[in-house]
Amino acid sequence: FPVVNVLGVSFINTTNAKFIHQLTQDIDERKNTFVVTANPEIVMYADSHPDYAATIKDADYVTPDGIGIIKGTQMLNQPLQERITGYDTFLSLLKWGNDQHKSAYFLGAKPKVILDLKKVLTKTYPNLVIAGIHDGYFDNEAPIINDIKESQPDLVFVALGFPKQENLIAKYRHVNNGLWIGIGGSFDVLSG
Numbered sequence: 001f002p003v004v005n006v007l008g009v010s011f012i013n014t015t016n017a018k019f020i021h022q023l024t025q026d027i028d029e030r031k032n033t034f035v036v037t038a039n040p041e042i043v044m045y046a047d048s049h050p051d052y053a054a055t056i057k058d059a060d061y062v063t064p065d066g067i068g069i070i071k072g073t074q075m076l077n078q079p080l081q082e083r084i085t086g087y088d089t090f091l092s093l094l095k096w097g098n099d100q101h102k103s104a105y106f107l108g109a110k111p112k113v114i115l116d117l118k119k120v121l122t123k124t125y126p127n128l129v130i131a132g133i134h135d136g137y138f139d140n141e142a143p144i145i146n147d148i149k150e151s152q153p154d155l156v157f158v159a160l161g162f163p164k165q166e167n168l169i170a171k172y173r174h175v176n177n178g179l180w181i182g183i184g185g186s187f188d189v190l191s192g
């Protein structure tokens with residue numbers, strides 16, 4: 001996709017539909033893919049944290065998650081076409097994953113939230129294979145990463161909030177050739 005630069009962050013300029021289509025192709029080809037859904041807070045944080053800026057540069061796709069990003073690009077006379085949020089992308093991938101019997105790993109949120117999420121997923125997306133779940137409050141990530149490495153899911157959803165989720169993905173994405181995406185508070189929202 002063409003990109004538009006905002007304070008050093010390169011946002012893809014496309015629609016939700018075209019983006020999801022591209023992601024599903026990447027997943028079918030078992031490409032190692034890292035998606036960042038960035039809001040203005042993330043852009044500002046990256047602007048003052050070079051390590052985090054480098055992590056984001058490592059992503060294959062950075063999407064504009066927030067109307068502030070769209071407005072900013074309009075002011076720069078390089079308007080992005082559409083807001084592409086983490087939550088909408090999460091829901092689109094779950095629906096597609098269910099249709100295609102894909103597998104997914106869910107990492108993040110509080111222990112109760114992730115258990116409630118599992119119930120919702122089983123009910124709403126019965127054909128989606130749950131490769132594993134783990135809450136986002138752990139001292140040692142090694143067993144979790146090992147789980148992902150062994151189960152080789154098509155999708156890895158990481159909901160630890162920024163910058164934790166992107167830092168973890170950048171560090172461990174090589175263990176699984178699937179799609180890795182950081183989606184902030186999405187587990188809390190979907191679990192009800």
Ligand code: UDP
Nearest residue numbers: 108109110136137159160161162184185188
């Ligand atoms: N979270 C987590 N582990 C942590 C810190 C946060 O799993 O060490 C979870 C938290 O329970 C919530 C999500 O990460 O589900 C953060 O959501 P938020 O909307 O704050 O995301 P942000 O806007 O910071 O990306």
